[in-house]
Amino acid sequence: MNQxxxxxxxxxxxxxxxxSDFFCAASAFSEKWKRFNPSAPPWLWVPSPKHHLLSSHKExxxxxxxxxxxxxxxxxxxxxxxxxxxxxxxxxxxxEAVDTATLVQSCFDEVNHYDFHxxxxxxxxxxVLYFRSYHSDGQTLPFDxxxxxxxxxxxxxxLESKWTFITHEEHPYLNRPWYKLHPCGTSEWMxxxxxGDTSLNKNGFVIEHYLVSWFSVIGQVFDLKIPxxxxxxxxx
Amino acid sequence: MSGAATVSASExxxxxxxxxxxxxxxxxxSEVTTLPPPPPALVLAPRLGYLPLLISQLKPYFxxxxxxxxxTLWFEYKxxxxxxxxxxxxxxxxxxxxxxxxxxxTVHFRGYxxxxxxxxxxxxxxxxxxxxxxxxxxxxxxxxxxxxxxxxQPDQVELWRSVLNGNLExxxxxxxxxxxxxxxxxxxxxxNAVPTASQENSGEADAPAQxxxxxIPVRLYVWTVTExxxxxxxxxxxxxxxxxxxxxxxxxxxKEDGKYFSLNDAIKTLLPEYFPASSFGNLGDVSPNQRDExxxxxxxxxxxxxxxxxxxxxxxxxxxxxxxxxxxxxxxNNLMNPEYFLHICICLRVSEVNAVQ
Numbered sequence: 001m002n003q004x005x006x007x008x009x010x011x012x013x014x015x016x017x018x019x020s021d022f023f024c025a026a027s028a029f030s031e032k033w034k035r036f037n038p039s040a041p042p043w044l045w046v047p048s049p050k051h052h053l054l055s056s057h058k059e060x061x062x063x064x065x066x067x068x069x070x071x072x073x074x075x076x077x078x079x080x081x082x083x084x085x086x087x088x089x090x091x092x093x094x095x096e097a098v099d100t101a102t103l104v105q106s107c108f109d110e111v112n113h114y115d116f117h118x119x120x121x122x123x124x125x126x127x128v129l130y131f132r133s134y135h136s137d138g139q140t141l142p143f144d145x146x147x148x149x150x151x152x153x154x155x156x157x158x159l160e161s162k163w164t165f166i167t168h169e170e171h172p173y174l175n176r177p178w179y180k181l182h183p184c185g186t187s188e189w190m191x192x193x194x195x196g197d198t199s200l201n202k203n204g205f206v207i208e209h210y211l212v213s214w215f216s217v218i219g220q221v222f223d224l225k226i227p228x229x230x231x232x233x234x235x236x
Numbered sequence: 237m238s239g240a241a242t243v244s245a246s247e248x249x250x251x252x253x254x255x256x257x258x259x260x261x262x263x264x265x266s267e268v269t270t271l272p273p274p275p276p277a278l279v280l281a282p283r284l285g286y287l288p289l290l291i292s293q294l295k296p297y298f299x300x301x302x303x304x305x306x307x308t309l310w311f312e313y314k315x316x317x318x319x320x321x322x323x324x325x326x327x328x329x330x331x332x333x334x335x336x337x338x339x340x341x342t343v344h345f346r347g348y349x350x351x352x353x354x355x356x357x358x359x360x361x362x363x364x365x366x367x368x369x370x371x372x373x374x375x376x377x378x379x380x381x382x383x384x385x386x387x388x389q390p391d392q393v394e395l396w397r398s399v400l401n402g403n404l405e406x407x408x409x410x411x412x413x414x415x416x417x418x419x420x421x422x423x424x425x426x427x428n429a430v431p432t433a434s435q436e437n438s439g440e441a442d443a444p445a446q447x448x449x450x451x452i453p454v455r456l457y458v459w460t461v462t463e464x465x466x467x468x469x470x471x472x473x474x475x476x477x478x479x480x481x482x483x484x485x486x487x488x489x490x491k492e493d494g495k496y497f498s499l500n501d502a503i504k505t506l507l508p509e510y511f512p513a514s515s516f517g518n519l520g521d522v523s524p525n526q527r528d529e530x531x532x533x534x535x536x537x538x539x540x541x542x543x544x545x546x547x548x549x550x551x552x553x554x555x556x557x558x559x560x561x562x563x564x565x566x567x568x569n570n571l572m573n574p575e576y577f578l579h580i581c582i583c584l585r586v587s588e589v590n591a592v593q
Contacts (some may be wrong), residue, residue: 014379053481055462060509123372123375123376123453124375148270170319177353184371
């Protein structure tokens with residue numbers, strides 16, 4: 001065992017990750033997601049944009065899940081709560097004609113597109129979720145519109161939990177305004193999720209399962225669910 | 237007061253707090269509705285301040301000529317919309333390779349480019365951004381932001397006021413209560429280790445006694461050139477924010493007695509991709525190109541090796557170009573901004589392939 005590992009095994013885990021651990025965790029997460037959630041759009045690793053100084057280094061980057069579509073029925077907002085996440089890009093050429101007809105018939109008048117990026121924060125040493133939303137014509141949604149997309153209980157989670165408040169901030173790589181879920185409580189609840197069990201830190205178990213656990217909490221804010229089978233790989 | 241350390245302002249601190257940039261601010265043509273057009277406003281902007289805070293000085297100059305509508309203040313320099321949450325001094329150091337005095341800026345009161353810039357609703361937005369950065373810095377230094385979150389209301393007000401008014405004494409009175417100690421000044425005798433928290437070192441018993449470690453909040457603004465330039469006037473103009481690589485990464489210190497950690501060392505640890513791994517062993521956070529064999533669950537990445545040796549052409553902090561051999565502790569203690577971040581503007585010379593396009 002080398003120095004780094006031996007140190008890690010002694011010191012109580014603080015709920016946080018190093019930058020290189022994040023890269024490993026991201027690989028593990030995207031692979032599991034693909035395996036257990038094949039119908040959803042994949043999480044892809046995006047290396048630092050070409051224009052960024054660190055673009056030559058593959059480990060610098062973030063996880064991206066783009067173009068998740070949130071389709072809302074224009075009919076009675078209360079009863080017709082058929083707000084669902086749908087991957088528009090999975091609609092093949094053939095199916096398109098059929099789906100358009102279906103869409104017209106169901107009076108879906110709004111498709112909001114969401115992009116989610118999981119970016120590592122060196123200051124907080126945890127992953128941070130950045131997101132933005134836009135209409136099909138590319139126009140960005142203001143936050144109060146985004147709020148309408150989310151089920152009521154999500155708003156409740158967001159407001160009541162001191163750990164999940166949303167701020168308007170610039171994307172660390174893309175020089176554009178995005179929204180982010182504030183990271184300052186993350187290491188605390190990540191510690192809880194792993195029951196504060198130091199022994200779990202052996203052999204990279206924590207790294208392997210970090211993002212699955214993290215996402216199982218964060219995803220609730222957006223009603224993005226992790227398949228049960230994926231969660232079961234973490235329980236011990 | 238024996239408990240709270242009342243640090244007397246060093247000469248450097250005073251100069252930094254008094255630092256200001258003379259601005260010559262022109263109203264954008266499209267917003268001039270009267271003839272003759274109003275003359276530009278000459279304003280002295282504190283280095284440590286933020287551009288939107290100048291509205292109270294600027295509005296009187298231009299209000300009579302503005303078209304009807306709601307004020308949404310924003311600034312640009314040679315066509316580049318300015319990020320309002322970056323301190324004024326940093327913007328100047330970054331965007332004016334050859335310092336321009338006065339600095340000619342264009343102001344807009346209409347047509348906010350909200351696809352490019354975060355919204356700014358006046359002083360409150362700036363204050364929020366400042367406090368948020370302070371919390372982040374506290375987290376970096378102490379591993380939590382409790383001390384900032386637990387500030388009393390009067391203290392918060394006084395802290396922000398002191399930044400607004402450039403009042404160093406008042407600032408130090410309140411900020412010392414936060415007990416955000418970054419580094420021991422290496423000019424003074426280190427008798428007791430400063431309890432700067434580091435996550436990795438919480439298992440104190442196992443760490444060698446003489447290693448003092450800490451994390452220092454740093455924000456790097458890096459732009460690259462592919463050719464040498466002799467004088468700053470011929471340095472390329474930054475006309476797009478994509479040409480600046482913003483690196484918000486703490487410097488990790490693992491210092492051994494007898495060695496000191498210079499500004500040069502600090503910069504190189506922040507840019508391991510461009511500078512071969514230094515001799516400083518990192519216990520916790522492994523920089524990407526230091527890989528122990530078989531340590532991680534994923535394979536070492538061959539592309540993580542540095543591609544070339546870049547050359548540091550220019551380093552600017554608070555408008556000065558410090559000698560790179562200065563102890564980093566001095567730089568941090570004397571040149572950081574009130575939110576406890578050290579902002580460093582760097583120009584690197586790299587090969588064509590690695591240039592920031």
